[in-house]
Amino acid sequence: MLKYVLKRLMYIIVVFLIASVLIFALYKSVPGDPARLMLEGSKQNMKPEEYEARYQEAVRKLGLDKPLPIQYFTWLGNTLRGDFGYSITYKMPVKQMIGVPMKNTIMLNVWSLIPVFAITIPLGIATAVRRGSRFDSIVQVVTIIGYSLPFFVIALLFIFLFAVKIPIFPISGVQTPGFTGSSIQLFMNKLYHMALPLIVMVFTSLGGLTRYVRATMIEALRMDYIRTARSKGLTEKVVIYSHAFRNALIPFITIMTGWFISIFSGSVVIERTFLWNGMGKVIIDALNQQDFAVSLAMVMFYLILALVGNLLMDLSYGLADPRVKLD
Amino acid sequence: MGTKKRHGSTFGDVLRILFLGQKHTKLSLLEEEQMQSPYKTMLRNFTEKKPAMLGVYVFILIFLACFVLPLFFPLDLQYQDPTQQNVRPSMSFMSIPKALNGNIAQVDGGSVYGVGIDTNGTVYQWGVLNQKLQAVPTNMGRVVQVSAGLDHVLALNDRGQVFTWGNNRFALAPIPMEVGFTTIKQVIAGHQLSLALDTYGHLYVWGNSNIVNVVADDVQGNIEKVILNSNVAIALTKDHRVVQLSSRDTPFAAIPQEIQGKVVDLASTDRSAAAITNDKRVYVWGGQDHGVQEIPEHIQGKAIQIDAGRGHYTVLLDDGTVESWGWNIYKQSKAPNLKNIVNISSDYFQNYAIDKDGNIHTWGLRGYLMGTDQYGRDLFVRLISGGRITLTIGAIAVIISGIIGVIIGSFSGYYGGQIDILLMRLAEVVNAIPFLPLAMILSAIIGSKISETGRIAMIMVILGLLSWPSLARLVRGQILAAREQEFVTAAKAMGITELKIIFKHILPNVVTVILVNLTLSFALCMLYESSLSYLGFGVNEPSPTWGNMLFGCNDSTVMSQYWWRWVFPSIALSLCTISINMAGDGMRDAIDPKSAER
Numbered sequence: 001m002l003k004y005v006l007k008r009l010m011y012i013i014v015v016f017l018i019a020s021v022l023i024f025a026l027y028k029s030v031p032g033d034p035a036r037l038m039l040e041g042s043k044q045n046m047k048p049e050e051y052e053a054r055y056q057e058a059v060r061k062l063g064l065d066k067p068l069p070i071q072y073f074t075w076l077g078n079t080l081r082g083d084f085g086y087s088i089t090y091k092m093p094v095k096q097m098i099g100v101p102m103k104n105t106i107m108l109n110v111w112s113l114i115p116v117f118a119i120t121i122p123l124g125i126a127t128a129v130r131r132g133s134r135f136d137s138i139v140q141v142v143t144i145i146g147y148s149l150p151f152f153v154i155a156l157l158f159i160f161l162f163a164v165k166i167p168i169f170p171i172s173g174v175q176t177p178g179f180t181g182s183s184i185q186l187f188m189n190k191l192y193h194m195a196l197p198l199i200v201m202v203f204t205s206l207g208g209l210t211r212y213v214r215a216t217m218i219e220a221l222r223m224d225y226i227r228t229a230r231s232k233g234l235t236e237k238v239v240i241y242s243h244a245f246r247n248a249l250i251p252f253i254t255i256m257t258g259w260f261i262s263i264f265s266g267s268v269v270i271e272r273t274f275l276w277n278g279m280g281k282v283i284i285d286a287l288n289q290q291d292f293a294v295s296l297a298m299v300m301f302y303l304i305l306a307l308v309g310n311l312l313m314d315l316s317y318g319l320a321d322p323r324v325k326l327d
Numbered sequence: 328m329g330t331k332k333r334h335g336s337t338f339g340d341v342l343r344i345l346f347l348g349q350k351h352t353k354l355s356l357l358e359e360e361q362m363q364s365p366y367k368t369m370l371r372n373f374t375e376k377k378p379a380m381l382g383v384y385v386f387i388l389i390f391l392a393c394f395v396l397p398l399f400f401p402l403d404l405q406y407q408d409p410t411q412q413n414v415r416p417s418m419s420f421m422s423i424p425k426a427l428n429g430n431i432a433q434v435d436g437g438s439v440y441g442v443g444i445d446t447n448g449t450v451y452q453w454g455v456l457n458q459k460l461q462a463v464p465t466n467m468g469r470v471v472q473v474s475a476g477l478d479h480v481l482a483l484n485d486r487g488q489v490f491t492w493g494n495n496r497f498a499l500a501p502i503p504m505e506v507g508f509t510t511i512k513q514v515i516a517g518h519q520l521s522l523a524l525d526t527y528g529h530l531y532v533w534g535n536s537n538i539v540n541v542v543a544d545d546v547q548g549n550i551e552k553v554i555l556n557s558n559v560a561i562a563l564t565k566d567h568r569v570v571q572l573s574s575r576d577t578p579f580a581a582i583p584q585e586i587q588g589k590v591v592d593l594a595s596t597d598r599s600a601a602a603i604t605n606d607k608r609v610y611v612w613g614g615q616d617h618g619v620q621e622i623p624e625h626i627q628g629k630a631i632q633i634d635a636g637r638g639h640y641t642v643l644l645d646d647g648t649v650e651s652w653g654w655n656i657y658k659q660s661k662a663p664n665l666k667n668i669v670n671i672s673s674d675y676f677q678n679y680a681i682d683k684d685g686n687i688h689t690w691g692l693r694g695y696l697m698g699t700d701q702y703g704r705d706l707f708v709r710l711i712s713g714g715r716i717t718l719t720i721g722a723i724a725v726i727i728s729g730i731i732g733v734i735i736g737s738f739s740g741y742y743g744g745q746i747d748i749l750l751m752r753l754a755e756v757v758n759a760i761p762f763l764p765l766a767m768i769l770s771a772i773i774g775s776k777i778s779e780t781g782r783i784a785m786i787m788v789i790l791g792l793l794s795w796p797s798l799a800r801l802v803r804g805q806i807l808a809a810r811e812q813e814f815v816t817a818a819k820a821m822g823i824t825e826l827k828i829i830f831k832h833i834l835p836n837v838v839t840v841i842l843v844n845l846t847l848s849f850a851l852c853m854l855y856e857s858s859l860s861y862l863g864f865g866v867n868e869p870s871p872t873w874g875n876m877l878f879g880c881n882d883s884t885v886m887s888q889y890w891w892r893w894v895f896p897s898i899a900l901s902l903c904t905i906s907i908n909m910a911g912d913g914m915r916d917a918i919d920p921k922s923a924e925r
Binding site: 011012014015018019026029030141144145147148149150151152153155156157159160163164165171172257258261262268269272273274280283284287288292295296298299302303305306307309310 | 378748749752753755756759760761763764765767768769771772850854857858861862863864874877880881883886887890893897900901904905907908909912
């Protein structure tokens with residue numbers, strides 16, 4: 001097991017280094033001189049010589065005068081220490097700036113997990129068990145439609161139905177602007193604003209996930225041990241939920257990794273459509289305002305998350321499936 | 328199963344098949360092997376799936392619509408028209424009420440509607456009418472003249488009284504006191520501006536003077552006729568001279584000197600003006616947009632009446648026929664062959680011609696099948712051209728990702744070992760980083776430096792570069808399985824190079840699986856492209872795609888008032904991706920009988 005973990009860690013470090021070089025190259029190709037951008041506001045009230053001196057100082061401070069490899073390692077070291085750079089628009093470190101949006105995104109995503117799994121797992125199992133039936137084929141067609149529809153189309157449709165035609169939910173925002181009240185009222189207010197994005201989010205995940213559960217479940221039901229279990233005379237319930245479903249869960253871990261990452265990244269489209277102040281919106285705003293430090297910090301952050309997620313996935317495979325250790 | 332009687336075994340069955348058509352009969356495995364190649368079996372399996380075939384048909388229809396229809400409805404990228412903003416889907420711009428037929432007195436076209444009066448002086452309206460326009464005053468008496476502007480109407484009755492309805496902002500609604508004290512002979516409604524001319528040649532102006540500022544001091548009391556476009560007002564004086572009623576120097580002031588004193592009729596498009604002289608010749612001056620100065624030669628010496636829309640002229644000739652030239656975006660300068668016409672009226676993109684029996688003939692813009700957007704562009708034209716761009720981007724992105732995925736997957740699967748591990752880890756990481764944020768960042772950083780066409784190419788490359796991992800993994804799995812088979816060993820033993828073994832001997836075996844994957848990722852790439860464009864990081868205005876047509880539609884006004892702006896692109900995009908996915912899903916089931924059970 002230890003050898004397995006070490007081997008995985010090695011690979012991840014290699015991939016991380018390769019990817020970080022690529023991101024650094026991207027970082028260097030960003031339009032604009034970061035040292036000049038730093039002095040942007042104070043240019044008018046400075047003499048040219050003074051500005052030049054300050055500029056040179058900024059160049060030194062940012063390490064732009066050093067050769068590229070050294071710049072790369074300084075940047076990498078800073079990133080690993082959690083220093084993701086400085087946001088020009090918000091005039092504060094990126095790490096500090098993303099606090100609130102991160103909280104909003106995590107809140108939205110964690111809440112959406114519950115209904116998504118509560119619907120997709122039973123539905124997936126039911127269609128797998130009744131494979132080929134009328135019920136199954138209807139669900140199959142509906143889920144194809146579900147995962148083919150673009151997120152924003154579903155979002156627009158729900159806004160139209162539940163915020164414009166029947167105005168029961170607010171169209172956008174995280175909370176009522178200038179809201180005052182007790183913390184419970186504030187929480188309820190946030191929950192109320194979260195309802196529509198949450199519904200859309202759940203709706204968009206149903207199609208793909210149901211099909212995935214169904215496929216893995218069918219795979220599991222075809223195994224020999226299922227036949228054994230049935231011939232032993234076990235009830236169908238035990239066969240499905242205890243024998244088949246547990247084994248079907250193994251591929252599920254892959255999906256969970258995706259979820260793990262998306263909890264932090266958020267859905268750009270849904271956050272943009274509902275003006276939800278989360279990570280997706282931070283990226284859009286940063287890009288629109290040419291605040292590339294923020295957006296690249298986010299890519300780096302996602303990369304680290306992706307790698308950690310992959311490592312966790314490998315480890316949980318190792319734990320869940322004894323065969324994995326063999327190779 | 329085995330005891331069931333096979334189809335086609337009795338004489339009755341044969342007859343039924345002969346006369347009622349072949350219904351697929353399930354053959355036993357052995358018979359099937361004998362009769363059909365695997366590809367035939369796949370094709371048959373596929374064609375039997377109703378949802379899959381439906382998907383194929385719908386996709387073919389969409390494909391044809393997006394690649395053939397733009398030939399007939401070409402897109403003008405630079406075209407914008409503020410007078411046609413947010414018009415709802417309708418084909419009624421020129422559908423004149425039946426009651427007017429045979430007794431029409433006068434007709435005038437507004438931006439997206441029309442107004443007419445019959446010989447009894449009753450007012451009729453048609454086209455896209457907002458609530459204010461529908462509120463026609465009831466106490467007007469016998470109306471003898473109407474004039475339709477951008478969004479308001481002026482009417483004149485037989486006692487010389489003026490009425491107005493429609494847009495009532497910009498001081499359009501209160502008719503100036505002086506107008507009530509004199510006898511008006513002509514009313515003109517324009518862009519948020521109203522003009523009235525009395526029998527003494529005095530002009531009265533009210534409304535919004537910021538768009539068109541009418542300065543008529545020099546010629547007050549000497550005006551015979553006034554015309555108004557979106558830039559300037561021009562007057563015909565009682566001594567047959569043309570005068571520009573503006574204090575600014577505009578192209579309209581370049582009036583040909585030889586016509587002064589001889590002019591009998593006057594008209595103007597947005598950029599140019601035209602006049603008919605007493606020898607029935609037509610002169611055009613000002614701008615040259617849309618070929619308005621290319622006057623057809625055969626009308627010279629025969630023209631008796633002229634009118635103009637936003638970019639075209641229509642003249643009535645002395646033999647009762649009509650001729651149009653100029654802008655032809657909505658076929659408004661394609662005049663039909665008419666006879667016995669006594670009066671014409673052209674406005675915006677519409678033309679009306681009244682014959683001597685009081686019947687009315689129309690040509691030009693009838694309306695918009697799917698409405699217009701916030702810049703007045705026809706959504707239908709943008710939808711089909713946008714579909715072409717979206718489909719092209721999706722297809723090329725898929726080809727790029729297909730090439731990368733097949734190469735990486737093949738090498739990874741065939742060589743194995745360290746190369747395999749490294750490549751697959753890379754694939755996992757590319758797959759794990761959230762797709763849209765990464766694509767957005769790449770698009771924002773690279774896209775700021777390149778042209779619009781370059782941008783479209785860039786989107787294709789970005790989508791291709793980021794979506795190969797799933798295909799690579801699939802190809803790798805297939806190659807891993809094929810690598811150990813005898814024919815590969817045989818090929819190796821014969822000394823065939825490894826590259827040739829991979830691409831000539833192994834890949835053809837897995838090509839169907841690759842095709843299915845490419846089909847499904849085609850839909851995915853289209854979704855990604857439209858998401859990017861919807862967010863503003865894909866293809867930008869003015870090039871349309873289904874995604875960027877939805878940009879800015881999450882606004883409550885657009886959602887509720889201008890529903891056509893988001894409904895049609897959404898339907899097109901959804902239909903397209905659903906049909907591709909259905910076809911792809913059916914294909915997967917068809918090529919792999921095992922997965923059909925999934």
